[in-house]
Amino acid sequence: MQFDEQHLKGMDPRQRVNLVNSLSGFKSANLLATRSATGQENVSIVSSCFHLGADPALMGMIIRPHSVDRHSLEYLQETGVYTLNQVHKDIVAQAHQTSARYPREVSEFDATGLTPEYLADFAAPFVLEAHIKLGMAVAEVQELAINGTVLVIGEIRFVTLPAGVMADDGYVDIEAAGTVALSGLDSYHRTQREGRWQYAKPDKAPATY
């Protein structure tokens, strides 16, 4: 089937949201955790984290300022730090539940049964139950004029990995760590590696390791 932008514009809004959220392909699933200057903790699932650069080690994410992400955005701007914690198969229910619109005074840690964990000298909480965790420093916050969403760019300050998942060449086997992929707004997927492919060169046929 094929349709154009006129059809998209004419769709039921809820249907369009589900459709358009499916069209970018699989998404990352991360728990964004923050703490306000006054100590209020927040944790919220984000599906828009993306790699931005390795040196400096930068990651981007898109926040909707009028959604349940609004408190996270406020707190990471207040304190300059946040954490990203990859969602794995055993915490999907809790991770998805953080997307409920809790009032400000409720910590989603308490509400969903996740546990805040602190590193010395880092103001934002990590998610104890996660396996792969990043401590991030805010590098830039930019409102995108085109639709009012906010691009947050952060620099990686701390990395926590389970033993044995990092290969000699630096690749992390996130599948072995149980990390899930998202599609659309609400579908969670386990993965099965088909292969790692060798660095591609014009005069070489594609091959896996």
Add this chain to the structure above:
Amino acid sequence: MQFDEQHLKGMDPRQRVNLVNSLSGFKSANLLATRSATGQENVSIVSSCFHLGADPALMGMIIRPHSVDRHSLEYLQETGVYTLNQVHKDIVAQAHQTSARYPREVSEFDATGLTPEYLADFAAPFVLEAHIKLGMAVAEVQELAINGTVLVIGEIRFVTLPAGVMADDGYVDIEAAGTVALSGLDSYHRTQREGRWQYAKPDKAPATY
């Protein structure tokens, strides 16, 4: 294991690239296809497409202007259009091979065995072999000062889907369409749905459909 930014900075550059590319979680895999004003075709795999908004239907992607993506960036700016074609299990080898650094005059379509396909009134080629394809109009191109990468924002103009993959609520079963997920720079994964979760509410326990 745990390490900090000093350790990251001290790593072998190739190792750091593999590591940091793994830390955002699973990535989408799309073929970005373009045609220059003079008719030169280009196709290049991108792992950084992300959802930006449903109304208008916007998608973002990050391009490295000094990488193999340089020609794509030039052509989409020249013509104002490009296409995104989800990579599925049967075209992974060809898709990965598009990341080789071919000279400008070589079309990656020819070099990798993929086939350009044109819709009436749309200047950029689609990838015939893909199942889920988007015709995109450039909405904004912005260099990110922090590291010189380029954020391209596009609006969805045309959507092509296989029969039967869109649910009544608009969700597209990209797993059924064979779409793969990426991790790191070179690892391709099939997926297995664990479940779709109901819209989360504070007073409701998390549940799948």
